[in-house]
Amino acid sequence: MLKKMMIGSALVAMLSMGVTAAEAAKIAYVDVKSSVENTKTYQVGLKHLEALKAKKLSELRALKVKIDQAEKDVLGQSMAMSPERLSQKQSDLKELRKTAARKQQDAQEELVAEKNRLDQKVVSDFYQVVRNYGKKNGYDLILPKSNMIYAGEALDVTADITKLLDKK
Numbered sequence: 532m533l534k535k536m537m538i539g540s541a542l543v544a545m546l547s548m549g550v551t552a553a554e555a556a557k558i559a560y561v562d563v564k565s566s567v568e569n570t571k572t573y574q575v576g577l578k579h580l581e582a583l584k585a586k587k588l589s590e591l592r593a594l595k596v597k598i599d600q601a602e603k604d605v606l607g608q609s610m611a612m613s614p615e616r617l618s619q620k621q622s623d624l625k626e627l628r629k630t631a632a633r634k635q636q637d638a639q640e641e642l643v644a645e646k647n648r649l650d651q652k653v654v655s656d657f658y659q660v661v662r663n664y665g666k667k668n669g670y671d672l673i674l675p676k677s678n679m680i681y682a683g684e685a686l687d688v689t690a691d692i693t694k695l696l697d698k699k
């Protein structure tokens with residue numbers, strides 16, 4: 532019985548020490564998505580991506596017009612063409628379609644790669660800024676908001692982190 536009481540009191544003592552240590556810790560949280568997406572660098576990067584997307588779409592539309600015209604030519608003149616000429620036109624049309632499919636795939640891959648580079652750069656900067664901010668301001672722990680069930684607004688450092696990212 533005495534042994535159980537000693538173990539129980541030791542547990543209570545350890546728990547209370549843990550609570551005291553947690554109360555003394557300086558903790559904050561940051562909304563990673565909001566902080567990153569609201570930086571000037573990210574916004575400029577998104578505008579660049581939109582411009583690149585518009586350029587690629589314009590190129591693909593021009594190629595589509597060319598394919599549509601080639602299809603009309605083949606259909607409209609197929610009766611007047613020799614079999615060899617018709618075969619050549621159909622082959623050219625098939626090549627145009629392949630080229631269009633390749634260009635579309637290349638455009639998608641380029642856009643994804645550009646987006647990944649943007650994300651990687653901004654997120655890398657984000658983690659560096661958060662670490663420096665935590666050290667400079669004496670934080671023991673800065674958590675992402677997405678991993679939290681509840682935290683008071685006073686612990687939110689998202690605005691500070693976003694400002695520091697914009698200065699970088």
